[in-house]
Amino acid sequence: MTLGIVVGTVVSSSKDEQIQGARYLLIDKCNQQGEKKGDYLVALDIVGVGPNEMVMISEGSTARETMVTKNKPIDALVVGIIDIIDENDIIVYKK
Amino acid sequence: MTLGIVVGTVVSSSKDEQIQGARYLLIDKCNQQGEKKGDYLVALDIVGVGPNEMVMISEGSTARETMVTKNKPIDALVVGIIDIIDENDIIVYKK
Amino acid sequence: MTLGIVVGTVVSSSKDEQIQGARYLLIDKCNQQGEKKGDYLVALDIVGVGPNEMVMISEGSTARETMVTKNKPIDALVVGIIDIIDENDIIVYKK
Amino acid sequence: MTLGIVVGTVVSSSKDEQIQGARYLLIDKCNQQGEKKGDYLVALDIVGVGPNEMVMISEGSTARETMVTKNKPIDALVVGIIDIIDENDIIVYKK
Amino acid sequence: MTLGIVVGTVVSSSKDEQIQGARYLLIDKCNQQGEKKGDYLVALDIVGVGPNEMVMISEGSTARETMVTKNKPIDALVVGIIDIIDENDIIVYKK
Numbered sequence: 001m002t003l004g005i006v007v008g009t010v011v012s013s014s015k016d017e018q019i020q021g022a023r024y025l026l027i028d029k030c031n032q033q034g035e036k037k038g039d040y041l042v043a044l045d046i047v048g049v050g051p052n053e054m055v056m057i058s059e060g061s062t063a064r065e066t067m068v069t070k071n072k073p074i075d076a077l078v079v080g081i082i083d084i085i086d087e088n089d090i091i092v093y094k095k
Numbered sequence: 096m097t098l099g100i101v102v103g104t105v106v107s108s109s110k111d112e113q114i115q116g117a118r119y120l121l122i123d124k125c126n127q128q129g130e131k132k133g134d135y136l137v138a139l140d141i142v143g144v145g146p147n148e149m150v151m152i153s154e155g156s157t158a159r160e161t162m163v164t165k166n167k168p169i170d171a172l173v174v175g176i177i178d179i180i181d182e183n184d185i186i187v188y189k190k
Numbered sequence: 191m192t193l194g195i196v197v198g199t200v201v202s203s204s205k206d207e208q209i210q211g212a213r214y215l216l217i218d219k220c221n222q223q224g225e226k227k228g229d230y231l232v233a234l235d236i237v238g239v240g241p242n243e244m245v246m247i248s249e250g251s252t253a254r255e256t257m258v259t260k261n262k263p264i265d266a267l268v269v270g271i272i273d274i275i276d277e278n279d280i281i282v283y284k285k
Numbered sequence: 286m287t288l289g290i291v292v293g294t295v296v297s298s299s300k301d302e303q304i305q306g307a308r309y310l311l312i313d314k315c316n317q318q319g320e321k322k323g324d325y326l327v328a329l330d331i332v333g334v335g336p337n338e339m340v341m342i343s344e345g346s347t348a349r350e351t352m353v354t355k356n357k358p359i360d361a362l363v364v365g366i367i368d369i370i371d372e373n374d375i376i377v378y379k380k
Numbered sequence: 381m382t383l384g385i386v387v388g389t390v391v392s393s394s395k396d397e398q399i400q401g402a403r404y405l406l407i408d409k410c411n412q413q414g415e416k417k418g419d420y421l422v423a424l425d426i427v428g429v430g431p432n433e434m435v436m437i438s439e440g441s442t443a444r445e446t447m448v449t450k451n452k453p454i455d456a457l458v459v460g461i462i463d464i465i466d467e468n469d470i471i472v473y474k475k
Contacts, residue, residue, distance in 0.1 A: 012175035062360035075157035080297035087293035107270035170252035202460035265442035347455035365392035
């Protein structure tokens with residue numbers, strides 16, 4: 001899974017009916033300390049995350065492995081909010 | 096999903112019969128402000144987008160998760176036209 | 191889909207029996223004007239393309255979405271020969 | 286498969302119920318000698334690896350090809366601990 | 381498919397039971413002339429290749445499209461040994 005920070009939202013009015021009503025987030029990929037990379041993607045949110053939270057994203061066919069996203073043309077999904085990351089026994093990120 | 100700008104069309108006369116008649120768009124990937132990256136791909140359009148619009152693209156097996164593209168050798172699909180993107184509560188792109 | 195130029199052929203004698211007899215092409219990825227990038231891949235040809243033609247390639251599981259490639263260990267397939275690409279209403283590539 | 290070193294753990298409290306209770310590792314990709322690249326990902330551990338071990342990671346839909354990860358939104362999985370790597374008949378890594 | 385040179389082997393003692401006994405190769409990706417890139421991956425060998433041979437690798441879900449690898453957490457598979465590559469009618473690689 002990839003780490004990223006929620007930096008905004010994306011509104012899309014003409015999308016395929018299969019994914020109408022879904023909430024898309026603008027994600028800036030980040031490192032393990034939460035430093036943004038300036039490398040953006042759009043991911044569907046099924047967890048209910050807030051702005052500036054670090055999240056874990058699953059990409060590809062994996063993004064469809066939930067009830068909500070099954071058979072929908074989604075290739076990036078927020079699957080978790082990150083609480084703590086430790087690296088070499090040091091906490092490098094805390095929510 | 097990946098963001099991109101519709102910059103042209105691609106005509107392919109000898110393609111596999113499974114995808115004859117489909118409309119292919121030339122997409123230049125862009126950032127969240129609509130700035131083009133000069134990184135091109137070809138995506139199938141099932142939404143009906145116009146030139147210079149910013150779109151959201153699903154790639155890989157996800158591109159086949161619609162009635163139109165099911166079982167077809169398509170690996171990039173326009174799944175939505177972008178209306179608004181906000182980043183840190185500032186609107187950075189508007190259609 | 192990715193754009194590329196057919197620059198050669200690849201002969202492989204010991205491949206898995208599932209894909210014996212198939213014709214593999216050496217593809218150099220290219221931009222929308224047909225300029226080669228020096229970034230090579232091997233793709234199966236089911237369309238019947240000639241040397242130096244620009245083609246459209248589907249990658250990943252999508253490459254198996256034809257009768258010929260179904261259930262075969264192929265991850266890159268030529269799905270069409272490019273005739274015309276226009277960018278901002280200017281024809282940038284013509285076969 | 287990709288090689289990486291286990292450098293930490295990732296705690297995620299709000300993840301989709303399908304993957305609650307799973308253990309996520311922070312992995313720094315490495316070369317064949319175990320030199321870290323500073324290129325991080327999060328992978329699920331079903332093998333039971335310890336800190337600083339070199340592991341082999343499967344990505345994409347492949348990560349779901351186990352009893353534990355089937356139908357779960359996981360796109361990176363530790364599938365083995367590396368014991369020995371030889372390159373040109375020289376052992377370049379040993380656990 | 382991706383081209384690579386077999387440069388070594390990888391021994392993994394603690395891997396998931398589904399892939400025990402399999403033989404993993406250390407592959408250095410190469411260009412069409414067999415020049416190594418220093419970009420390594422681990423691939424399962426079902427063809428029986430020898431050291432320093434150039435091979436063709438399928439990645440992602442495609443790696444599971446054989447009897448041996450079906451339903452196994454493998455995301456890179458050697459699918460053929462390369463005998464000859466010609467580029468612009470010149471043989472640039474010969475086994």
